Amino acid sequence: MRLCRSLAIASLMADLIVGFSSIPSGAEVEKTIATLTDCIEEHHQLSVLFLLDESRSLRTNDPDDVRVRGVVESLSRLEELQRTLSARAENTGEQGLNINVRIDGFGGQYLSGTNGEWEALSSASLPSLENAARQFTNRDAKKFTNYIVAMEGANSAFEEQGGSTCKMLLWFTDGEYDSDNGQPLGITPAEEEEIRSGLCGQGGAVEDLRDQGVAILAFALSTGNRPPDTSLVEVIAEGGNKGSYSCGEPGRIGIFNVAGAADELITGFAALLTDTIFEAQESPSGQKPLGCQGETEQCVIDFQLGPWTETFDLYLEVPPNPEFEILVKQPDGTEVKVENLNATSGILFSSPSTSWRLLSGSVDEIVSWSGWWELILRGPGSEKATATIKFAFDELAITPDESLRITRSETESYAAVPLVLTVGQTPLTAESLSGDEGIRLTVEVELPGGREVKPERFTSSLEGDTQVLIPESILKGAFEGDEGFLPSLELLVTPEVTYGRDSDDRLLYHPYDSSSVRYWLYDEVLVELSEPNLELDRTDPDTLEGREVEVTVNGEPLVLAEGILTLKFVVTFDSGEEILSREVELVQGEAVVIPSEFLDEVINEEGLGADLLLLKVKVMPTLKITKNGVDFFHPGLEPSVIQLGVRTGPGYPTILGATIADIDGKQTSTLTIETRGPDEGAGTLNILGLTNLPEGLEGELVLKTPTSCRISEGELQICEAEVSTDFDANMTVELSVLLALDGERAEKGLVEYTVDVKPFSMTRPLDKGIFATSVLKYLAIFLIIQLLLAAITAALLSRWMPMPPLSRSINMSVRVSPEGSITAQGGGPVSIAADKTQFVSQLEESGSHADISGAAFSINWLETFIGKSGLGLLGIQKEMIVTSVPGAHCFGPEGQRIVKASGIGLVGTSLRKSWALWFAEGDLLHLAEGESVDATLLLVLVDFSSEPFEDQLEKVSDKIDTVVSREIPRLIHGVLKAPEQEIEEIGKEEDTSDPGDFGSDSFSQKPVDTKANGDEAEGWPSDPDDLLA
Secondary structure, three states: OHHHHHHHHHHHHHHHOOOOOEOOOHHHHHHHHHHHHHHHHHHOEEEEEEEEEOEOOHHHHOOOOHHHHHHHHHHHHHHHHHHHHHHHHHHHOOOOOEEEEEEEEEOOOEEEOOOOOOEEOOOOOHHHHHHHHHHHHHOOOEOOEOHHHHHHHHHHHHHOOOOOOEEEEEEEEOOOOEOOOOOOOOOOHHHHHHHHHHHOOOOOHHHHHHHOOOEEEEEEOOOOOOOOOOHHHHHHHHOOEEOOEEOOOOOOOEEEEEOOOHHHHHHHHHHHHHHHHHHHHHOHHHOEEEOOEOOOOEEEEEEEEOOOEEEEEEEEEOOOOOOOEEEEEOOOOOEEEHHHOOHHHOEEEEOOOOOEEEEEEEOOOOOOOOEEEEEEEEOOOHHHOEEEEEEEEOOEEEEEOOOOOEOOOOHHHHOOOEEEEEEOOEEOOHHHHOOOOOEEEEEEEEOHHHOOOOOEEEOOOOOOOOOEEOOHHHHHHHHOOOOOEOOEEEEEEEEEEEEEEOOOOOEEEEEOOOEEEEEEEOOOEEEEEOOOOOEEOOOOHHHHOOOEEEEEEOOEEOOEOOOEEEEEEEEEOOOOOEEEOOOEEOOOOOOEEOOHHHHHHHHOOOOOOOOOOEEEEEEEEEEEEEEOOEEEEOOOOOOEEEEEEEOOOOOOOEEEEEEEOOEEOOOOEEEEEEEEOOOOOOEEEEEEEEEOOOOOOOOOEEEOOOEEEEEOOOOEEEEEEEEEEOOOOOEEEOOEEEEEEEEOOOOOOOEEEEEEOOOEEEEOOOOHHHHHHHHHHHHHHHHHHHHHHHHHHHHHHOOEOOOOOOOEEEEEEEEEOOOOOEEEOOOOOOOOOHHHOEEOHHHOOOEOEEEEOOEEEEEOHHHHHHOOOOOOOOOOOOOOEEEEOOOEEEEEOOEEEEEOOEEEEEEEOOOOOOEEEEEEOOHHHHHHOOOOEEEEEEEEEOOOOOOOHHHHHHHHHHHHHHHHHHHHHHHHHHHHHOOHHHHHHHHHHOOOOOOOOHHHHOOOOOOOOOHHHOOOOOOOOOOHHHHHO
């Protein structure tokens, strides 16, 4: 980028210094500009020393004091540039450029022109600096031209500025070194030694300047038939060898020029200086390129702004002496010349240097922001202009929809997977992203094992959705592999936003950094006992060893594609106390065993579970994925519940499980107890009742009838009891059952135990009557809310937007023909006389009614509320500005509506650049007979300082011609079809209120029949959507 920018500047300098007898080579220019650019970007400080020769040889070589005029012009350009950059810094919050200036002279001594002080360049200091430069007009009588004195003095001046500033020496001389007043003529051996040692040698004055990083721009003044030898000046500026002189290594930071004509020096030097500094500060050539669309002598530069852009700076590089005009067209169609832009537009235009124009804007200042903009160049040389643009992009965040639960086994769960895009705090909708001219996304899937899924680039889903949907093909491709269980799907999403078009009309995109978006998969991970009906014995430690569990997903053994799965076993007692196991990691190919020390701690005779008959263990899975040193944990794997029976002693049955079937509504359910008979003799199991029920139940949940079951010796059996409820609910229930155990050889006789039942669900069936009532109730609430919102919206919309300050109107007498053509009174085109315009201050505030030069403009709340096609909540609510004149037929930008015998003009949604045309009702018959009639044309105009009146008239003329030539033939056709008395009868039948009052009769109007013209008959515009234009 730097190389391209520097080469562009080198070419720019060559163009600007036209007329100089020696154009600097690209290498010196490139290196000098690159060095200045780096320095200014770092320090934002520039010290410029103008050093002027005062020797009397200038009377011959610079008789017109070109050096003085060049300094004055350069000071003026520098001050303008500094002022532009300071204003930009204030608006953008970025650091501006501070320029300090000093003007000194030399002959045999170093002589100050600004009292030996550096001055900050500003509009306040500019006059004194220019005056100091003009004093050098008469300072051309010194006998010596001592470059050693000049360079040493410059070195001392720059040392005063320290090292935190960029330094530029602008040196004007006629090129002849003279330390002995020309005695004898030519360079003497003594002077040659001074040059070798004191000026150009190691430790000499020039080397000291270069050590400070001073960029030397040397201008050799030369006129007449015998130009001086400028070789020494050239090697001082650029280094290397020239003629008999040598001054350090070649390729130093410096530029040398031999000046030709006076005006060429002044304009070329000032252009070179300001362009160079502007390039170094702003780097316009290094920004995003924009193409030029158009033909000869016209160039249209398209660029797009979106909700993701906060500011823009468009840099336009123009050829020398541009003769074309520049216009800006905003997304709302507003088009204005750049010289007519003002503070209220929010768009800033400036000419910071000779070759650059700058257009800037901020989202905080411009109302019509998002959409396509155009910079239009018209005139000779416009096709040679080039443009680049710089944006301040807001952060674009891409996140998953965390409410979504994707399961690999259910294809419908990933048929519409969204990405949530947010700019700042504002979510973007698919509607704002649809099409290829906003934002596009490239999605790549990162799968374990290296399997690839073809990346896809897309814009959005169906227009109007509030989220951007990932193409289903990407997700299907990811799930088709055999890697095993994918706990998550990681997507790499790269967004790109459109910012413009190139010269071939192709869209240009700005890429954001890629974002990693992770969607977790919620396939059911289930933990179950490998061997069902397990029994634990407190007195036999062997029964606690090797108790294995199996982990399945969607009914298949779990094979992890990535990540680590660990299990933690938890038992919770009625007191709320818990016992937790250590974490057990799932290792592929190895059995997962419940820690025996955990089981022992739970059921041993001295612990909390000494009386447990059935052990309910909750198994908590944790899944961790590590990526780039960062751990990610699955947010929602559900726990599993396993049950293990605990032997109560010889002669008693062992309880292996307790479950209740899910209950739908108020139906009964079945409590099932799984048991194994005693080791010796038969046993008895009595189901006594339910206990530990949840708090806050809406009714009773009870054991319908206690049940007793005989359990045969050593056999697996099921004992069931009926459970009933008198309420329904949507909930998960956890409770316990009270059991009594006995046996033929039981040592302790009958014993009672409380056993936890596995959680079960209760669901409430849909009551159709209640559902219908609820739907009607909520529908009524919805309708009321919508009507209230529509009423509020109508109240807000039934006031037009205020016109800009100093807006005006003008009434013009015109002639209208039966075909709808309009001419000025007396013939010829219509024109605006500025002195006939009147201010319309009543339109500078939001309102709903105003009288302008005999025409009434109004918005009716009721019409706005009802909208175009019915009630406000069903139709389109838009402000409907209309205009009327008593006893006249009136027309507006959107046509006409007939109310009684009068025509009401439809203005549309804005008064800006609107108009009204009217003629007397009786003249309609004259038009029908083929005669032209007198009419009045009213124009509403913005202030001429924003846009000339004639330009505004030109823009609305086509609309006026189109509407009037359409509506008048319609109106005439209606007259011919319906006799005048019929129109009068219609007027009697309808309400007799004022034509402009739409609150009473706007919907009982009789439409004009326009079938003969092939258009719609109603009083709306031919295209109903024109009101939204």
